[in-house]
Amino acid sequence: KAGVTQTPRYLIKTRGQQVTLSCSPISGHRSVSWYQQTPGQGLQFLFEYFSETQRNKGNFPGRFSGRQFSNSRSEMNVSTLELGDSALYLCASRLTGTPNTEAFFGQGTRLTVV
Amino acid sequence: GQQVMQIPQYQHVQEGEDFTTYCNSSTTLSNIQWYKQRPGGHPVFLIQLVKSGEVKKQKRLTFQFGEAKKNSSLHITATQTTDVGTYFCAGPNGQNFVFGPGTRLSVLP
Numbered sequence: 001k002a003g004v005t006q007t008p009r010y011l012i013k014t015r016g017q018q019v020t021l022s023c024s025p026i027s028g029h030r031s032v033s034w035y036q037q038t039p040g041q042g043l044q045f046l047f048e049y050f051s052e053t054q055r056n057k058g059n060f061p062g063r064f065s066g067r068q069f070s071n072s073r074s075e076m077n078v079s080t081l082e083l084g085d086s087a088l089y090l091c092a093s094r095l096t097g098t099p100n101t102e103a104f105f106g107q108g109t110r111l112t113v114v
Numbered sequence: 115g116q117q118v119m120q121i122p123q124y125q126h127v128q129e130g131e132d133f134t135t136y137c138n139s140s141t142t143l144s145n146i147q148w149y150k151q152r153p154g155g156h157p158v159f160l161i162q163l164v165k166s167g168e169v170k171k172q173k174r175l176t177f178q179f180g181e182a183k184k185n186s187s188l189h190i191t192a193t194q195t196t197d198v199g200t201y202f203c204a205g206p207n208g209q210n211f212v213f214g215p216g217t218r219l220s221v222l223p
Contacts, residue, residue, distance in 0.1 A: 100206070
């Protein structure tokens with residue numbers, strides 16, 4: 001069974017640009033969550049999608065958005081990039097939408113904003 | 115909102131020594147999960163605890179859930195270099211999880 005796939009693995013963008021990251025969950029998993037990981041802030045929750053609906057949203061500005069498609073694949077978009085957006089972006093898929101199932105993380109996309 | 119704290123932030127041990135990380139929540143948890151992230155890797159699920167006072171073991175790892183379900187611990191006996199990484203606890207927050215800041219473990223050979 002294939003794991004969670006995130007693309008691209010690495011990205012370098014310039015301030016002011018926008019970026020789209022992709023996450024393909026494990027087949028059959030309907031919940032996809034996104035996290036931002038930085039050395040100083042740990043794993044910060046961005047948002048969670050379940051069956052194409054955003055169910056939860058973390059404390060991030062509106063520049064961060066996402067969506068989920070009918071095949072459960074998810075994308076997140078960051079507009080007007082800032083230097084502080086440099087981070088490892090991780091997505092995690094879960095079989096169900098309940099918080100008592102384990103999360104399977106992808107390898108992450110390392111975004112560098114210059 | 116709910117907060118999950120972990121101590122210590124860093125721990126350096128000599129190979130063969132024991133290691134413990136502690137996780138504390140500001141609210142009662144229905145369950146708690148532990149994850150390990152190797153350097154350069156992604157978090158990998160280790161275990162989930164659900165019952166008050168529950169203790170689970172995985173080889174040299176012992177996980178404990180507090181009686182009040184507000185704290186948890188992970189103890190590693192006789193650490194090995196393969197134990198290097200950051201250990202995160204995570205508690206439910208509505209439909210999702212709040213991760214603790216993690217404890218980074220270094221093991222000196």
